[in-house]
Amino acid sequence: xxxxxxxxxxxxxxxxxxxxxxxxxxxxxxxxxxxxxxxxxxxxxxxxxxxxxxxxxxxxxxxxxxxxxxxxxxxxxxxxxxxxxxxxxxxxxxxxxxxxxxxxxxxxxxxxxxxxxxxxxxxxxxxxxxxxxxxxxxxxxxxxxxxxxxxxxxxxxxxxxxxx
Amino acid sequence: xxxxxxxxxxxxxxxxxxxxxxxxxxxxxxxxxxxxxxxxxxxxxxxxxxxxxxxxxxxxxxxxxxxxxxxxxxxxxxxxxxxxxxxxxxxxxxxxxxxxxxxxxxxxxxxxxxxxxxxxxxxxxxxxxxxxxxxxxxxxxxxxxxxxxxxxxxxxxxxxxxxxxxxxxxxxxxxxxxxxxxxxxxxxxxxxxxxxxxxxxxxxxxxxxxxxxxxxxxxxxxxx
Numbered sequence: 001x002x003x004x005x006x007x008x009x010x011x012x013x014x015x016x017x018x019x020x021x022x023x024x025x026x027x028x029x030x031x032x033x034x035x036x037x038x039x040x041x042x043x044x045x046x047x048x049x050x051x052x053x054x055x056x057x058x059x060x061x062x063x064x065x066x067x068x069x070x071x072x073x074x075x076x077x078x079x080x081x082x083x084x085x086x087x088x089x090x091x092x093x094x095x096x097x098x099x100x101x102x103x104x105x106x107x108x109x110x111x112x113x114x115x116x117x118x119x120x121x122x123x124x125x126x127x128x129x130x131x132x133x134x135x136x137x138x139x140x141x142x143x144x145x146x147x148x149x150x151x152x153x154x155x156x157x158x159x160x161x162x163x164x
Numbered sequence: 165x166x167x168x169x170x171x172x173x174x175x176x177x178x179x180x181x182x183x184x185x186x187x188x189x190x191x192x193x194x195x196x197x198x199x200x201x202x203x204x205x206x207x208x209x210x211x212x213x214x215x216x217x218x219x220x221x222x223x224x225x226x227x228x229x230x231x232x233x234x235x236x237x238x239x240x241x242x243x244x245x246x247x248x249x250x251x252x253x254x255x256x257x258x259x260x261x262x263x264x265x266x267x268x269x270x271x272x273x274x275x276x277x278x279x280x281x282x283x284x285x286x287x288x289x290x291x292x293x294x295x296x297x298x299x300x301x302x303x304x305x306x307x308x309x310x311x312x313x314x315x316x317x318x319x320x321x322x323x324x325x326x327x328x329x330x331x332x333x334x335x336x337x338x339x340x341x342x343x344x345x346x347x348x349x350x351x352x353x354x355x356x357x358x359x360x361x362x363x364x365x366x367x368x369x370x371x372x373x374x375x376x377x378x379x380x381x382x383x384x385x386x387x388x
Contacts, residue, residue: 008168039259040223040239041167041176053207059223059239060209066255067220151168151175152388155232159384162229162236163377 007100013134014044017127021046024123029111034104035097035127036061043101050106065094065102082120084113093117095124098131166261166387174235177383178259179376182284183266184276185217185245188305188366192266193224193240195372200226218244220252228380238380245280254287262299262383264375265359266366267322269304269312274321281322296326299382302361303375308368315363325356333357341378 021033025047032047040062072080082095093105093116107116167176181189197208204227211220222242243253267277288295334355337348348357364371
């Protein structure tokens with residue numbers, strides 16, 4: 001592989017993801033759910049709009065998850081599939097989705113960690129399915145055919161113009 | 165790993181500034197942060213020690229404009245340059261779309277440059293990425309210092325080139341950023357490819373945007 005594989009998702013994928021997350025937030029009584037890809041890019045936000053910079057938050061989430069992945073390996077675990085950061089009022093639950101994406105759930109005292117974890121397990125299974133189908137369809141994750149190859153085809157003049 | 169979001173019409177790409185400690189990676193990002201309009205950039209995050217040495221990474225998101233109705237958003241990362249932070253350095257390379265190697269031009273730092281370049285090749289290959297096939301530029305920084313090594317010496321040590329075996333690529337390819345120089349050419353009966361390079365004085369901002377433009381353009385062209 002020359003570099004990392006690219007991936008993309010369509011509006012219907014996006015809708016499906018949103019619906020699963022909205023149902024989860026309702027069931028778990030959590031405030032907000034974010035999906036972040038492992039390279040630190042924000043994929044989706046559902047629920048109460050966060051009061052912080054979501055782009056910076058996504059990059060830190062990916063770094064946090066990756067660092068913990070390495071710590072897991074050091075102590076002889078394959079991975080930590082989920083992580084919890086518990087604060088006095090606000091807490092976070094993070095879980096792996098399809099090995100490519102991280103689900104981040106923000107919750108407060110209106111719910112319990114147990115409920116978030118329980119409902120989180122269900123939504124992760126659903127999201128795993130959506131993402132695996134998406135990756136299989138586009139051949140990402142090692143495949144060579146990526147749909148966006150050619151997205152900017154013929155746009156070389158525009159690219160040149162962008163950079164003066 | 166560029167990510168295209170058709171719902172929000174965004175192309176997201178990841179650029180990593182690599183290189184030896186105290187070479188100017190963070191300075192590159194700080195200059196960009198200071199010069200770019202707040203409307204087109206996000207918050208800069210620095211995970212640094214108390215003495216401002218990068219511990220994990222610096223992060224800066226920048227929008228470079230719109231192409232075909234898609235907003236092009238680049239996420240700029242630096243890595244910690246010090247040798248013993250390799251575990252965290254490697255993590256940052258995950259999913260990278262383009263790399264800038266910031267070399268410290270000072271003669272005394274030559275060994276540190278070479279060591280860091282080797283480390284970059286090693287870390288990339290552990291992910292299965294091939295540095296000779298992804299957008300990659302070298303920035304020779306600190307050109308203003310009296311003890312800066314000549315560019316040809318830096319080129320000989322850090323950018324000696326790699327053999328081009330693919331017949332389709334075996335043609336003289338001029339370097340778009342340096343008239344009169346080639347990125348691919350025939351040397352002693354062998355086709356050799358090299359990375360683009362730029363000279364810079366990052367602390368004054370010289371060459372910082374040229375470097376960013378060069379690498380981002382290469383990344384976008386991989387999508388065309």
